[in-house]
Amino acid sequence: MKHLSRFLLASLLVLSFSAVQAQDENNPWAIGIGVNAVDLYPTGEDAPAGGWFDQYFNAADHWNILPAVSRISVGRYIGSGLVFEAAGSVNQISKFGEESLNDLSYYALDGTIKYSLRALLNDGWLDPNIGIGGGYTWLDSEGAATLNGSAGLSFWFTDNVALSLQSTYKHAFKDEAFPHFQHSAGLKFIFGGMDTDGDGIYDKDDECPETPGLPEFNGCPDSDGDGVPDHLDACPNTPGMIEFDGCPDTDGDGIPDPQDECPNEAGTAEFNGCPDSDGDGVPDNKDECPNEAGPAENNGCPYEDRDGDGVLDKDDECPDTPGTVENNGCPEPTAEVVSELNEYSKTVLFDLNKATIRSESEEALESIADIMAEYDNTVFHIEGHTDSTGSDQYNLQLSKERAASVREFLVSKGVPANRLTSEGYGESRPIASNNTSQGRQENRRVEISLDKDKEMRDRSNETQTDTTRTGNN
Incomplete structure (x- = not known):
């Protein structure tokens, strides 16, 4: 026992100077060294024991304590807050409940799965835990397997050293053995930190655990040496400025190169770093006439x-x-040309009460088609008119049909259909008196005008035409 105590004391001194961290997936190993106390009193109703949890804290009367380092444990972090701990302890039993014994030897080997509640307390200095497991206990030469349940507290002085307190109930699977409590107190040391990239910074504190880096950047590298670590550097291989997330501004226009469409020419933010030399609102890189102002729809050219x-x-x-x-x-046709068209149109004759063009009128219509061919961007309007003989409705329909016949003839002579419109106006627009045969003959006519004149009339007379016709009926 004397040599064991010296060994445990030496281990304590070595571990006290070890660079270890709080136990987690990066620092999975823990060693605990301390003392233990065995109490057989508060475990039942039969003498020499008391009732459950009777005088649970009565250390003076019921606890068996060996005045030396008497317990050592090794723990391994499993994950999700779970730790497996193996522990060995020794003691001498002189108090069996209320009875005294002659210092029976006590040995125990235990394995426990512990769950840390530290994360629920925001990873602070207080670390409560609960556990369940089993073991084997010898009291002198008699041994028995036990089912163990434990509860404990660890008080972390630093990331790597804690004061650990634990109480374990051990239920024996042998009639000759006795259930009992074993309490322990000691120091726990955490070690085995992981440094995946080998840069001297544990993964726990390394913001770039798989890439060697520098301490000043929490383990992250700065490949271009611009003072911005690579994981925050938008241009990790090109030295730049902190205000531009590590990217350069080659032309000094305040726009970092990755966002600058013209990185070698100073420009404005409005045009993504490009200049507009002629001030026409079209940046030079899109301006086909960069030194001559022009609208954007003409690519910057006048x-x-x-x-x-x-x-x-x-x-x-x-x-x-x-x-x-x-x-x-x-x-477009001049007034003289339009007058010439209408001189020809006056000679266009139709069969009586029909829209059929007489053959002797075809020559005049061919002359009209020749004139229209000279103005291939002009739309002409063909108007049909009648005298007042007959009903208004009949005259209106006849005038429409006659105007349409002229349009169809001209289309057949090569005038594009989309350049000709036609409409009949019946007897509503006389140019002479209908009281004489001469006047009625003049009113039976076809006129040709420019379509723009028709459009103007349509806009101004759209709602008036019907009223005018009604008034002439």
Whole structure:
């Protein structure tokens, strides 16, 4: 026993100077050294024992304590707060409840699974635990297996040293043996820290446990040496500035290179680090005319007017032929041309009360088609009119059909259909008196106008046409 005490004392001194950490998955091993007390009194109803938990803390009368280091344990962290602990203890039994004995020898080997409640207390200095296990106890030459249940407290002085207190109830599986309590107190030392990357910083405290790093960065490396550790460095292989998360700003415009579309030219944040030399709102890297202001829709270049007609090419439907603003930059028939078209249209004749064009009118219509071909961006409107003979409804329908017949003839002569519109107006727009045969003949006519004139009339007279026609009926 004397040599055992010296051995345990030496172990205590060595472990006191060991660099160990709090027991967890990174530091799984623990050694405990202390004393134990055996109490057979508060374990039942039969003499010499008392009732359950009677005089549980009566150490003076019932506890058997060996005045030396009498218990040693080794613990291994399993995971999820669980620790397996193997312990060996020695004692001398001189108090068997209320009876005295002649110093019987006591030996015990125990294995316990313990669950730490420390995490529930925010990993503070107080570490309560509960455990269950089993063992084998010898009282002199008699031995018996036991089922053990324990509760304990550890008080952590540092991350690696704790004062450990524990009380264990041992139930014997042999009639000749006696159930008893074994209490222990001692120091627990934690060691076996894990350092996966070998940088001298335990994984527990290493923010980059699988990559060798530096103490000043909690175990993380700084590959480019810019003072920003790699795991926080947006540009870990290129020296940069802390304010830009370790990235450089080559052109000094306040925009780090990874976000700078023009990293070698100072620019503005509005254009993601690119300049706008001509100030037209289009950055130089997207401006086809970087030194000449122009709109974004024309890629930063000013619009041209190649034919000089006052209509910019972007709006000019005939950019190489001078035209008018009203006709979107394309030439349009003059009043003289429109008058010429209507001179021809006056000669267009129809069969009586029909929309069939007489054959002698075809030459005039072909001349009309030739003139229209010269203005391939102009939309012409064909109007049909009648005299007042007959009902309003009949005259309106006849005028529509006659205007449509002229349109169909012109389309057959090559005038695109989308450049011709037609409408009949019946007797609503006379140009002479319907009281004379001459006047009625003049009113039976086909007129040609520009479509824009029709559109203007449609907008202004859309709600008035029906009223006007009703008034002429």
